[in-house]
Amino acid sequence: MTHTVTAAQAPDVRPPVGRGWTARYVVASTGMWLAFLTPAQVQLARQAEVFAPAEKEALLGLALGVGAAVTAVAVPLLGAVSDRTRSRFxxxxxxxxxxxxxxxAGLLGLAGADGAASMLAGWVVTQLGLAAVQAGLVATIPDRVPRPQLGMVAGWAGMTQMLxxxxxxxLVNRLVVGLAAGYVACAVVAAVSVLPFLGGRHEATDEAPPRATRARARWTADLGFAWASRFLVMLGFALITQYLLYYLGDEMRVADPRRAALVITAVTVLCAMASALAAGRWSxxxxxxxxxxxxxxxxxxxxALAMAVAPLWPVAIGAAAVVGVGFGAFLAVDLAVIASVLPSAEDTGRDLGVFAIAAAAPQILAPALAVPVLAVAGYPGLYVVTGLVAIAGGALVLRIRSVA
Structure with missing residues (x-):
């Protein structure tokens, strides 16, 4: 019988990463998320309104759905290819x-898009490129970071998504307000942000995994629980955020739902960033x-349950802070958990790519779950379901036995 030694069980003799390495990683990861989230949250909605004013919701949903599908397929495949890549870099x-x-190139294509078809094509190209960046960056953490530092570095990595x-x-609402110029700005920021990471000192651990952590790759129960935990928590966050604007306008009846959504989002983001850093170090x-x-x-x-029970502005602000604290802690430490249960250092990119599906699929499935719930129970019912989904996702991680 062959015994499989996981990365969590093998001795970890790698040197610690320094502040310079962490800073370069943070800058690169922040640029990647800016290039992904800015179009997804702002630019594509504006563009859909220009190209299909009467069907903007359908065009936006199609673009986001196709993009999420591309990410779910491309990240594991590109991660697997990067596992087998051997180069001087x-x-x-x-x-x-x-x-x-x-x-x-995809973002520049979006800047020059003249219709719905070219908009979709530009977003697909952008997603393919970002899938390669994500596969490479995320796999670098278990490649390079020793276990005693995983929480700290994962905390910084989790913070970059919100940042x-x-x-x-x-950038696109205050500094570069034009639609095409906003896409160009995103492309420039993404390209510039990776330069320090790419130009950093090459280390042997970038090339091949330590022999002590090599193992036969196989999915275990721990990996299954980790995947399901991430999927449910990300589904909960998607349900909270995707319908926030409609909740504020239709359920809370605030005077300016867009401004209120911006305030709620800012509170959530700032609390999540602080929580990710604190939780990673504390863990x-x-x-x-x-x-x-x-x-x-x-x-x-x-x-989420507070939003369901009391649709009031002070409650919404408090709920945003609580959700941000929870999501930040989850983003930071969940990545450290996943890195600890990976069965093989040789297939890190492939295995982490499969976890990218757990983050991308909820973006597609959230509307399919929300529509029937809204029809039956309205927004209170939706946020009750959301709360239960998030709690269940967090609880599933307790079934993992190979991590404390």
């Missing part, structure tokens, strides 16, 4: 560099991961 950097160029969303919103010091992930799902669930 390492396994991951060539894919980060090439993916950035492709994504920039990218925030900076992107400021390293405590030597425990699962409790932080479970608490993250619980906090998100509490916030």
């Amino acid at each position: 390492g396994r991951r950097r060539p894919w980060v560099a090439g993916g950035t160029l492709v994504a920039a 990218g969303a925030l900076l992107g919103t400021v 390293d010091r405590a030597g425990r991961r699962r409790a932080f992930v479970a608490a993250g799902g619980l906090f998100m669930g509490i916030g």
